[in-house]
Amino acid sequence: METTIRFIDLFCGIGGFRYAIEDVAKKMGIKSECVLSSDIDIECQKAYEANFNEIPKGDIHAIDVSTIPEHDILLAGFPCQPFSIIGQRKGFEDARGTLFFEIARIIQAKRPQAFVLENVKLLAGHNGGKTLSRILEVLRGLEYSVDKKIFNALDFGLPQKRERIFIIGFKKPCDFEWPKGGKTMKPLGLLLEKSVPKEYYASDYIKTKRFATHSPTKEPTIWHENKAGHISVYPYSCALRAGASYNYLLVNGERRLTAREMLRLQGFPDSFKIICNYSQTRKQAGNSLPIPVAEAVLLNVFKSCGWMKNSKPDFVYSRKQSFDKQLLLKEKGKRYGKKTKAKNSRKI
Numbered sequence: 001m002e003t004t005i006r007f008i009d010l011f012c013g014i015g016g017f018r019y020a021i022e023d024v025a026k027k028m029g030i031k032s033e034c035v036l037s038s039d040i041d042i043e044c045q046k047a048y049e050a051n052f053n054e055i056p057k058g059d060i061h062a063i064d065v066s067t068i069p070e071h072d073i074l075l076a077g078f079p080c081q082p083f084s085i086i087g088q089r090k091g092f093e094d095a096r097g098t099l100f101f102e103i104a105r106i107i108q109a110k111r112p113q114a115f116v117l118e119n120v121k122l123l124a125g126h127n128g129g130k131t132l133s134r135i136l137e138v139l140r141g142l143e144y145s146v147d148k149k150i151f152n153a154l155d156f157g158l159p160q161k162r163e164r165i166f167i168i169g170f171k172k173p174c175d176f177e178w179p180k181g182g183k184t185m186k187p188l189g190l191l192l193e194k195s196v197p198k199e200y201y202a203s204d205y206i207k208t209k210r211f212a213t214h215s216p217t218k219e220p221t222i223w224h225e226n227k228a229g230h231i232s233v234y235p236y237s238c239a240l241r242a243g244a245s246y247n248y249l250l251v252n253g254e255r256r257l258t259a260r261e262m263l264r265l266q267g268f269p270d271s272f273k274i275i276c277n278y279s280q281t282r283k284q285a286g287n288s289l290p291i292p293v294a295e296a297v298l299l300n301v302f303k304s305c306g307w308m309k310n311s312k313p314d315f316v317y318s319r320k321q322s323f324d325k326q327l328l329l330k331e332k333g334k335r336y337g338k339k340t341k342a343k344n345s346r347k348i
């Protein structure tokens with residue numbers, strides 16, 4: 001009989017985790033089936049339905065575990081607001097912080113073979129590490145082998161510096177190896193749209209302010225303004241954020257990213273149908289997860305669980321290199337790294 005991996009997609013947003021697991025299953029030569037998706041946000045539900053032909057269930061608190069079908073793996077990119085740098089930093093005292101306990105409730109009742117959770121990097125250091133320790137303690141208390149690791153999307157081919165923590169758990173102890181990354185970064189120029197309507201361009205006032213301190217470069221760059229108003233220029237994007245100011249990231253210091261560009265920066269395929277307005281899609285993309293990182297983690301989870309038909313050759317990872325150093329835009333020489341490389345051919 002053909003193997004089918006059944007999964008549930010909690011806090012599904014617009015389906016970042018779903019793209020990742022469906023791709024991994026395909027690579028492994030097996031089928032996958034989503035048996036439950038859930039997200040409280042109506043706009044996310046609409047986008048998910050347009051793309052996956054299924055309306056996610058709403059508030060997770062209202063989901064009775066007896067109605068959740070049996071599944072092999074649980075996926076959850078649970079909300080980061082309680083732990084994020086832009087949130088109130090209240091953690092578990094914040095009502096939203098208790099959403100993690102909803103995941104634990106489902107794991108306890110359904111006991112899938114494995115789970116993969118994703119959150120912001122800041123979770124690791126929140127409250128002196130106590131928040132994360134508590135999460136791991138709860139999961140281990142459910143008799144799962146649990147581990148966690150922080151990854152940067154830049155290390156998995158996306159031109160976006162996005163650091164995220166992944167937490168994995170297995171019901172049966174097994175050998176698991178975290179992916180190593182070290183993938184070639186897709187040049188930013190390949191992700192940018194060729195023709196962008198003028199409403200995406202910043203006002204003359206903003207542009208003049210930006211160009212007073214930095215000059216445009218030949219190769220496309222993204223100009224990032226931090227909270228203190230300091231501008232940094234990189235050949236990649238800083239982390240997309242759901243609620244940031246519209247001028248927080250400006251392509252070449254002059255225009256906002258389009259919805260399609262933001263989705264590409266998270267690894268969404270162009271077949272993803274954009275059906276919500278700009279501000280909703282911007283929020284959805286900012287809340288989503290870097291799909292190639294989730295894919296790399298899931299690939300190894302599948303291997304550990306023995307969920308495969310044919311093993312495919314891309315299990316061999318290239319050597320990890322110091323991408324941050326190489327990619328820093330050199331303001332003076334306008335070059336990246338030590339050597340000048342042919343356009344679009346640099347390896348990291």
Ligand SMILES: C[S@@+](CC[C@H](N)C(=O)[O-])C[C@H]1O[C@@H](n2cnc3c(N)ncnc32)[C@H](O)[C@@H]1O
Nearest residue numbers: 011012013014016039040041059060077288289
């Ligand atoms: C960080 S986002 C996850 C995005 C998703 N991983 C993706 O790739 O698009 C967290 C999601 O949790 C949803 N959420 C927040 N509270 C919820 C609740 N009580 N029940 C269900 N979903 C909730 C939010 O609407 C948001 O879409």
